[in-house]
Amino acid sequence: MTDVAVDISNVTKMYGSFTALKDVSLAIQDNEFFTLLGPSGCGKTTLLRTIAGFEDITKGAIRLYGDNIADLPPNKRPVNTVFQQYALFPHMNVTDNVKFGLLRLGQDEATASARVGEVLELVQLTQFADRLPSQLSGGQQQRVALARALAPNPKVLLLDEPLSALDLKLRQAVRLELQQIQHETGITFIFVTHDQEEALTMSDRIAVIADGRLQQVGSAREIYEAPSNKFVADFIGETNLIDVTVTDISNGNATCTLPSGATFTCPAADGAQKGAGHLSVRPERVAMTKPAKSLLQGKASRQIYLGTDMHVEVTLDDQEVVTVRVQNSETTHIPSIGETVGLNFEAGAARLLVD
Amino acid sequence: MAGALTTSKASNNSTYAGLGNLLMLPSWLVIGFFLVLPVGMMLIYSFLTKEFRGGIIWEFSLAAYDQFFFDRGLFGDDPARIEWTYIKIFWRSIWQAGVATFFCLLIGFPTAWFIATRTGNSRSIWLFLITIPYWVNLLIRTISMKFLIRDTGPLNEFLISTGIISDPIHIINTNFAVQLGLFYSYLPFMVLPIYASVERYNFALSEAAADLYASRITTLRQIILPTVKPGIIAGCILVFVPSLGAFLAPDLLGGAKTFMIGSLIEEQFKGNAGNWPFGAAVSMILLSMVLIVLTYYARQQSKSGER
Numbered sequence: 211m212t213d214v215a216v217d218i219s220n221v222t223k224m225y226g227s228f229t230a231l232k233d234v235s236l237a238i239q240d241n242e243f244f245t246l247l248g249p250s251g252c253g254k255t256t257l258l259r260t261i262a263g264f265e266d267i268t269k270g271a272i273r274l275y276g277d278n279i280a281d282l283p284p285n286k287r288p289v290n291t292v293f294q295q296y297a298l299f300p301h302m303n304v305t306d307n308v309k310f311g312l313l314r315l316g317q318d319e320a321t322a323s324a325r326v327g328e329v330l331e332l333v334q335l336t337q338f339a340d341r342l343p344s345q346l347s348g349g350q351q352q353r354v355a356l357a358r359a360l361a362p363n364p365k366v367l368l369l370d371e372p373l374s375a376l377d378l379k380l381r382q383a384v385r386l387e388l389q390q391i392q393h394e395t396g397i398t399f400i401f402v403t404h405d406q407e408e409a410l411t412m413s414d415r416i417a418v419i420a421d422g423r424l425q426q427v428g429s430a431r432e433i434y435e436a437p438s439n440k441f442v443a444d445f446i447g448e449t450n451l452i453d454v455t456v457t458d459i460s461n462g463n464a465t466c467t468l469p470s471g472a473t474f475t476c477p478a479a480d481g482a483q484k485g486a487g488h489l490s491v492r493p494e495r496v497a498m499t500k501p502a503k504s505l506l507q508g509k510a511s512r513q514i515y516l517g518t519d520m521h522v523e524v525t526l527d528d529q530e531v532v533t534v535r536v537q538n539s540e541t542t543h544i545p546s547i548g549e550t551v552g553l554n555f556e557a558g559a560a561r562l563l564v565d
Numbered sequence: 566m567a568g569a570l571t572t573s574k575a576s577n578n579s580t581y582a583g584l585g586n587l588l589m590l591p592s593w594l595v596i597g598f599f600l601v602l603p604v605g606m607m608l609i610y611s612f613l614t615k616e617f618r619g620g621i622i623w624e625f626s627l628a629a630y631d632q633f634f635f636d637r638g639l640f641g642d643d644p645a646r647i648e649w650t651y652i653k654i655f656w657r658s659i660w661q662a663g664v665a666t667f668f669c670l671l672i673g674f675p676t677a678w679f680i681a682t683r684t685g686n687s688r689s690i691w692l693f694l695i696t697i698p699y700w701v702n703l704l705i706r707t708i709s710m711k712f713l714i715r716d717t718g719p720l721n722e723f724l725i726s727t728g729i730i731s732d733p734i735h736i737i738n739t740n741f742a743v744q745l746g747l748f749y750s751y752l753p754f755m756v757l758p759i760y761a762s763v764e765r766y767n768f769a770l771s772e773a774a775a776d777l778y779a780s781r782i783t784t785l786r787q788i789i790l791p792t793v794k795p796g797i798i799a800g801c802i803l804v805f806v807p808s809l810g811a812f813l814a815p816d817l818l819g820g821a822k823t824f825m826i827g828s829l830i831e832e833q834f835k836g837n838a839g840n841w842p843f844g845a846a847v848s849m850i851l852l853s854m855v856l857i858v859l860t861y862y863a864r865q866q867s868k869s870g871e872r
């Protein structure tokens with residue numbers, strides 16, 4: 211047995227002439243909370259469905275703990291899915307929904323019932339065992355869907371945007387619960403979402419997907435702090451993309467000229483090239499100083515109140531806008547509109563991106 | 566629920582209550598004139614005395630029901646024995662209607678499934694094709710069927726010319742011919758309600774079943790059929806009930822041995838030899854049987870609704 215739970219190699223999926231997945235290769239580790247993140251229509255759900263077996267792949271291979279499962283029908287794959295709209299069987303009560311998969315696996319009534327009791331306890335639904343799905347709230351239905359998928363003890367659990375139908379408060383509570391269940395059961399979770407906050411808070415590793423292509427794979431911190439390209443930097447969190455001219459790249463560091471004419475050296479993403487490029491700097495990593503000792507200069511043009519924080523938009527001389535995040539407190543100086551300010555950031559806070 | 570609340574509030578207000586009754590008037594007139602009045606008349610007629618040249622004499626009598634259930638000999642003075650003739654006709658009708666319903670379901674379900682799983686435009690085209698034959702009068706269609714299947718009809722001629730058979734298959738005037746006629750007459754009544762259920766079916770449920778290790782056949786039996794059951798039951802009722810009382814198909818395609826309730830009733834009212842009270846009584850017995858079936862169905866439905 212290897213440490214790789216799901217090995218996706220060179221998977222391509224075509225719908226007619228439309229390419230939904232383009233040469234995707236990905237190794238998901240055993241006992242990992244792995245998230246597929248991307249905007250809607252990017253192919254993340256398609257990728258999940260190819261693992262579940264609902265979509266066949268045009269090219270490539272999918273291995274589950276070493277076995278190629280690409281040609282198996284969904285009912286022969288030892289993975290289970292939590293569906294986006296839960297897809298609970300409306301004519302069966304909670305117990306029968308959860309028991310369904312166990313009976314199909316040939317478990318006898320007593321064994322299956324015992325397992326149902328176990329899983330319902332895990333998701334805290336024991337007292338709702340006899341209810342029909344229509345008699346449950348959205349959050350409860352979601353937990354039935356989870357229990358039903360966990361009951362057969364799958365090697366890998368696939369979750370297709372399971373929280374998107376819940377309201378904010380509930381979503382936050384269920385996130386923690388899901389993480390905890392993943393730790394307790396030790397099952398590999400593959401979680402699909404378009405919500406970056408969900409991805410960042412829950413995942414061991416994240417794969418960012420756009421236009422059917424894998425953009426970057428890494429931990430939440432890696433993806434947030436060291437995005438490999440413009441799409442990832444822009445999609446995960448907020449960032450400032452500053453136009454620069456790259457004059458030199460060596461040892462993973464880039465030397466570039468800022469719009470103000472200042473020269474600046476910072477880490478560069480793999481594959482970054484000389485010439486016109488973009489620096490990514492997160493708003494919270496930009497500091498406002500006196501204009502004289504700064505990398506960039508501009509005028510404060512807008513203030514956006516965010517509660518604990520405040521966004522100040524600074525319009526540079528070349529009309530580019532840089533957003534600065536400052537904490538709302540009595541000691542911080544917040545420039546008024548029209549005030550000239552200087553902007554500074556550390557070399558470690560900036561990163562030259564691949565366009 | 567909300568609608569019911571609003572209505573009860575509105576009816577507390579006298580102005581709206583008056584208007585409400587007024588607006589209900591057309592419905593009451595239709596129900597009264599086309600349902601209560603004719604059925605009431607039949608109910609009363611079934612308890613009256615027959616006039617020998619057709620029609621009725623206004624004199625209470627149980628003779629019609631007595632004739633249905635009991636045999637009292639040629640002169641009516643023998644000890645009463647159970648009369649099997651009409652019960653047999655009823656039994657045959659139930660059987661014929663049941664067989665027709667079964668085959669409608671067998672063909673109708675896959676058809677409805679096929680149509681409901683087509684996309685947009687082609688779906689409407691298929692539905693349209695299903696309904697086209699029903700723009701032609703039922704009598705014409707039944708007679709066409711008769712020409713198609715008779716001993717010298719196109720079906721037999723084709724089979725003989727291809728050498729599959731040497732002598733024509735005798736279909737006309739058999740039970741099978743009647744079942745075929747009923748099947749053909751009422752097939753869309755099976756297809757359309759099932760189509761409506763399947764169209765609402767959430768195909769993610771099939772995926773969920775497959776994900777939980779169910780084979781295709783298990784998915785069909787345990788997930789799809791129970792979810793589209795209301796459509797199937799509605800279709801079966803819509804085929805079974807009119808088949809039970811049909812008289813065109815048995816009349817035109819069947820013979821003396823395939824006599825059904827519809828023809829029995831028809832005979833009592835046509836011509837001078839008729840027996841109106843007896844025809845009315847047979848109608849009432851048929852009606853009560855259908856009502857028993859429908860009530861049972863309604864009970865089942867409300868039970869599953871309560872769960």
